[in-house]
Amino acid sequence: xxxxxxxxxxxxxxxxxxxxxxxxxxxxxxxxxxxxxxxxxxxxxxxxxxxxxxxxxxxxxxxxxxxxxxxxxxxxxxxxxxxxxxxxxxxxxxxxxxxxxxxxxxxxxxxxxxxxxxxxxxxxxxxxxx
Amino acid sequence: xxxxxxxxxxxxxxxxxxxxxxxxxxxxxxxxxxxxxxxxxxxxxxxxxxxxxxxxxxxxxxxxxxxxxxxxxxxxxxxxxxxxxxxxxxxxxxxxxxxxxxxxxxxxxxxxxxxxxxxxxxxxxxxxxxxxxxxxxxxxxxxxxxxxxxxxxxxxxxxxxxxxxxxxxxxx
Numbered sequence: 435x436x437x438x439x440x441x442x443x444x445x446x447x448x449x450x451x452x453x454x455x456x457x458x459x460x461x462x463x464x465x466x467x468x469x470x471x472x473x474x475x476x477x478x479x480x481x482x483x484x485x486x487x488x489x490x491x492x493x494x495x496x497x498x499x500x501x502x503x504x505x506x507x508x509x510x511x512x513x514x515x516x517x518x519x520x521x522x523x524x525x526x527x528x529x530x531x532x533x534x535x536x537x538x539x540x541x542x543x544x545x546x547x548x549x550x551x552x553x554x555x556x557x558x559x560x561x562x563x564x
Numbered sequence: 565x566x567x568x569x570x571x572x573x574x575x576x577x578x579x580x581x582x583x584x585x586x587x588x589x590x591x592x593x594x595x596x597x598x599x600x601x602x603x604x605x606x607x608x609x610x611x612x613x614x615x616x617x618x619x620x621x622x623x624x625x626x627x628x629x630x631x632x633x634x635x636x637x638x639x640x641x642x643x644x645x646x647x648x649x650x651x652x653x654x655x656x657x658x659x660x661x662x663x664x665x666x667x668x669x670x671x672x673x674x675x676x677x678x679x680x681x682x683x684x685x686x687x688x689x690x691x692x693x694x695x696x697x698x699x700x701x702x703x704x705x706x707x708x709x710x711x712x713x714x715x716x717x718x719x720x721x722x723x724x725x726x727x728x729x730x731x732x733x734x735x736x
Contacts, residue, residue: 443572450579457586464593471603478608483615483701490622491704491726498706498724509723513706516674516726523679524672524728525702 527553614701617653641714643685672728698734
């Protein structure tokens, strides 16, 4: 093209721009399958359900302690050891929790509960009166 | 600049080079297709579904009911009914066949210093997952002092226990 006839160079240049634009759009369409990957991986990695379930298990345990005596007898400690040992083995999470003797909170006897959870990625600590 | 002649030849060369590089890049990147399985989006949805179903099954049906369905199934070692209820809660189809979901489940317990597994629901045959990943969802269940009938004999029989119900869920 060059030097043969210098007319119509703009048309050639615009053609080039449109071609580049189409390539760019095609690239965007090609990458759109990846949308949500990071979000999904983030959700998978965050142990929301594990922590909720652990809390439910600890509160069940407090209910049990409430019905059958204190948190230091053999049965209560065995259940606590179950939760700690199985969490470490099957859930790769270091878990600890303590139930103290009930306190009078606004006229109700509530157990102060301390829960610790750490799976190396997410760390969760809580102190709650149940 | 030595000579200003032939500038358009250079520009054409550069433009053609860019176009060729882009074409090669597009061609290569479209052949390596990211499947939806690689993006973990269905995994996330499946895991959430399984967790929700387990949480729902661990909720007593009526006020004052002391035991949930999940606790009852584990207490009676009733893996078949557990599987039926779990898969029907997971099911998202409105009519016709059930969803193509499959599951297996174990009950993890502590015996002395060891962690042991009891096969609660065995996987059905010929249901290998091809491309999609399997996900694991779990739920704690507290069992009474007496060992439920049908559970392995090394499960403690003299103290209350906390056991972990692990469900492996996959689509095939």
